[in-house]
Amino acid sequence: MAPKVSExxxxxxxxxxxxxxxIIFGEKGYYSxxxxxLVKESKMSKGAIYHYYKSKxxxxxxxxxxxxxxxxxxxxxKFAMLPFTTEKVGMLFDIYASNKWLNExxxxxxxxxxxxxxxxxxxxxxxxxxxxxxxxYRFLTKILQQxxxxxxxxxxxxxxxxxxxxxxxxxxxxxxxxxxxxxFSYVEVVSMAKEMYITFLTRGVKE
Amino acid sequence: MAPKVSExxxxxxxxxxxxxxxIIFGEKGYYSxxxxxLVKESKMSKGAIYHYYKSKxxxxxxxxxxxxxxxxxxxxxKFAMLPFTTEKVGMLFDIYASNKWLNExxxxxxxxxxxxxxxxxxxxxxxxxxxxxxxxYRFLTKILQQxxxxxxxxxxxxxxxxxxxxxxxxxxxxxxxxxxxxxFSYVEVVSMAKEMYITFLTRGVKE
Amino acid sequence: MAPKVSExxxxxxxxxxxxxxxIIFGEKGYYSxxxxxLVKESKMSKGAIYHYYKSKxxxxxxxxxxxxxxxxxxxxxKFAMLPFTTEKVGMLFDIYASNKWLNExxxxxxxxxxxxxxxxxxxxxxxxxxxxxxxxYRFLTKILQQxxxxxxxxxxxxxxxxxxxxxxxxxxxxxxxxxxxxxFSYVEVVSMAKEMYITFLTRGVKE
Amino acid sequence: MAPKVSExxxxxxxxxxxxxxxIIFGEKGYYSxxxxxLVKESKMSKGAIYHYYKSKxxxxxxxxxxxxxxxxxxxxxKFAMLPFTTEKVGMLFDIYASNKWLNExxxxxxxxxxxxxxxxxxxxxxxxxxxxxxxxYRFLTKILQQxxxxxxxxxxxxxxxxxxxxxxxxxxxxxxxxxxxxxFSYVEVVSMAKEMYITFLTRGVKE
DNA sequence: CATGAATGAGCATTCATTCAT
DNA sequence: TATGAATGAATGCTCATTCAT
Numbered sequence: 069m070a071p072k073v074s075e076x077x078x079x080x081x082x083x084x085x086x087x088x089x090x091i092i093f094g095e096k097g098y099y100s101x102x103x104x105x106l107v108k109e110s111k112m113s114k115g116a117i118y119h120y121y122k123s124k125x126x127x128x129x130x131x132x133x134x135x136x137x138x139x140x141x142x143x144x145x146k147f148a149m150l151p152f153t154t155e156k157v158g159m160l161f162d163i164y165a166s167n168k169w170l171n172e173x174x175x176x177x178x179x180x181x182x183x184x185x186x187x188x189x190x191x192x193x194x195x196x197x198x199x200x201x202x203x204x205y206r207f208l209t210k211i212l213q214q215x216x217x218x219x220x221x222x223x224x225x226x227x228x229x230x231x232x233x234x235x236x237x238x239x240x241x242x243x244x245x246x247x248x249x250x251x252f253s254y255v256e257v258v259s260m261a262k263e264m265y266i267t268f269l270t271r272g273v274k275e
Numbered sequence: 276m277a278p279k280v281s282e283x284x285x286x287x288x289x290x291x292x293x294x295x296x297x298i299i300f301g302e303k304g305y306y307s308x309x310x311x312x313l314v315k316e317s318k319m320s321k322g323a324i325y326h327y328y329k330s331k332x333x334x335x336x337x338x339x340x341x342x343x344x345x346x347x348x349x350x351x352x353k354f355a356m357l358p359f360t361t362e363k364v365g366m367l368f369d370i371y372a373s374n375k376w377l378n379e380x381x382x383x384x385x386x387x388x389x390x391x392x393x394x395x396x397x398x399x400x401x402x403x404x405x406x407x408x409x410x411x412y413r414f415l416t417k418i419l420q421q422x423x424x425x426x427x428x429x430x431x432x433x434x435x436x437x438x439x440x441x442x443x444x445x446x447x448x449x450x451x452x453x454x455x456x457x458x459f460s461y462v463e464v465v466s467m468a469k470e471m472y473i474t475f476l477t478r479g480v481k482e
Numbered sequence: 483m484a485p486k487v488s489e490x491x492x493x494x495x496x497x498x499x500x501x502x503x504x505i506i507f508g509e510k511g512y513y514s515x516x517x518x519x520l521v522k523e524s525k526m527s528k529g530a531i532y533h534y535y536k537s538k539x540x541x542x543x544x545x546x547x548x549x550x551x552x553x554x555x556x557x558x559x560k561f562a563m564l565p566f567t568t569e570k571v572g573m574l575f576d577i578y579a580s581n582k583w584l585n586e587x588x589x590x591x592x593x594x595x596x597x598x599x600x601x602x603x604x605x606x607x608x609x610x611x612x613x614x615x616x617x618x619y620r621f622l623t624k625i626l627q628q629x630x631x632x633x634x635x636x637x638x639x640x641x642x643x644x645x646x647x648x649x650x651x652x653x654x655x656x657x658x659x660x661x662x663x664x665x666f667s668y669v670e671v672v673s674m675a676k677e678m679y680i681t682f683l684t685r686g687v688k689e
Numbered sequence: 690m691a692p693k694v695s696e697x698x699x700x701x702x703x704x705x706x707x708x709x710x711x712i713i714f715g716e717k718g719y720y721s722x723x724x725x726x727l728v729k730e731s732k733m734s735k736g737a738i739y740h741y742y743k744s745k746x747x748x749x750x751x752x753x754x755x756x757x758x759x760x761x762x763x764x765x766x767k768f769a770m771l772p773f774t775t776e777k778v779g780m781l782f783d784i785y786a787s788n789k790w791l792n793e794x795x796x797x798x799x800x801x802x803x804x805x806x807x808x809x810x811x812x813x814x815x816x817x818x819x820x821x822x823x824x825x826y827r828f829l830t831k832i833l834q835q836x837x838x839x840x841x842x843x844x845x846x847x848x849x850x851x852x853x854x855x856x857x858x859x860x861x862x863x864x865x866x867x868x869x870x871x872x873f874s875y876v877e878v879v880s881m882a883k884e885m886y887i888t889f890l891t892r893g894v895k896e
Numbered sequence: 897c898a899t900g901a902a903t904g905a906g907c908a909t910t911c912a913t914t915c916a917t
Numbered sequence: 918t919a920t921g922a923a924t925g926a927a928t929g930c931t932c933a934t935t936c937a938t
Binding site: 179187237 | 443
Binding site: 513 | 716800803806807818819847849851854856858861862864867874877885886
């Protein structure tokens, strides 16, 4: 209702829309969510939403981007203080094993990411999705490199592929965990993956 | 009154619909594919399709089921003749590494499975999806058990979780490979996963 | 409701839609007419209309085309039996002077043609509108040529421009007549135009 | 309480809005132009425009009125100095034949007038449009009357209808010229109309 | 006076499903 | 059985107008 408002106000409004979007898209998925659903969830008018985003697609895109950024940011914060790279990689698994990743909102966020990933892989502009992955790959590759340099990890391993393998594994586990929920022993599987992966990285390294 | 056409005829018709469905759903995804698309692809009339399947959803379901069955059957055929379980597990990776899994139709099939998995995980009747996974889990669990019994694999490993981990990993790799395609070094990553997984299974086992 | 219907049936349906379109577009104009108006007027379902035409625009286009064709056909029928071209040109005016051109449906048809003409002149694909005019120009040019050849009309006149002038004049009179209706002495103005135009064509011709 | 700003300021603002309106309505037509388009073109805020005009319709109305007034004023200025009415009528044609009437802005103005004329002829308050025409009719009727009184024009002609015929002809030619643009030999047709019309008026008058 | 964010009714179009023939 | 015309609720999006600041 306020004209000529501050930039922060507008930014705040966009965040509010994205938060409602996260809830409702998470609940019903991209296709089954209607703009009326989002209107109801956000308690804004349709016009207001279209004032800030020019399509349902755009709302979704921005929501995904925000979630990816928040994830990366979270990871980097946690990592700032750890001295050893082995610990870092271990913590990465621990983060995903922690119950934070099992509650409803996170689950939905994961579902969204995966769903749009797949849908998007059919789209013409697939680069966007590639970019989003590369951020995650790069994040881990850097850590693995530190590990090789410090002598913690075997130098024979191709760290670029190892990073890809890590995220593939995590996404696969999240996928199964998301779909199967309680019949999938999520924590145990992540734990097994952690042991397997770290053993593999440190294999043949003298301690 | 005797039916006008044979059962085989009807079964054949249903298969034809499913084949068209695999192509068109694979190309456009569940939501973006319309029944008119399926009509065009299958070269049948709308009435005919609705005669054999009572909804779009049902066509999709049956198509997925068929694809899953074909995959399991393929795997079992390949495995019949291998004596050592280590070889079997290795072959499992090799199958996924082989170029059969990189061509367009397979890719689409994978996309379909994953997409519906995720969408379905939100649905009320999630059991259906759980069942489909359990078939795969059980298939591998049996093999891993043989491996433990023959002394090839470490007895300390929880084979049920190891099976879950395997399929999570494979689906995760397929997911990344599907989305990223050429910028994802698919074969190398599968190969690394193979080495890692088998090492993990056989770790501590005297040879 | 009938599947696999005859071509005539389909043609008939399309005509029905066009007839309803002529009424409702004529009444409210292109922009103010909604598809719901057309649904109500045609007593068909929205889906049925979209089954035969792929957009509101297309319905409008086809309606215009039909009206133009009907006009040309009407003119040609009337002309078949007249021996002298002067009489033909005279009759052309008489047709427009006749009260047929003053009743509501015709008036609306004229309004539609003119309205879309103008709107269309801004459009990218203006050729369509040009074509429609050229049909009318050509129709008259042929007659004027016969008149010159038979010696009825002055040979100094550029008949191509004279044809353009005729239709400009008629459209202008229709425009004013349509807009001003009763305060525009339509019949008298057409009559004056007739005298002026024919005098001009036959000027200097020995009788 | 005294107004905060002068009347001239307000008048100036309204003119500015109308100038932007002439451009943007001319370009896109009444229906396809949005208030946001007008905001952008006028470089004013939406609130400002609604402060001076109470609706889109009103802006359009005022714009048309202004354009009509300017046209009449232009004509009257040109005519003040001509002694013979035949010359005046000739000049009227010449004005329309001059290239001023072929450039983009004028063309758009013509389009606007015609478009709204037609749309308006459906409206309830048609008198408004009638009035606007009557101004033009009256303007020419006066001149034709002078011509009859001075003996330049035939006394047998109904000058009221002749005035109507003139403007019908001009609008018709503008209509065709506007729609067909380069494939319509505008200057030649106006020139032919001039010869025809003046011959008609002066027919049977001894010189 | 000026601003532009907010409103929400309105619109064209889509599409799964039905059913008369 | 087979056909495809018909249905109409549902959907994403637009835009003239209002009004708090």
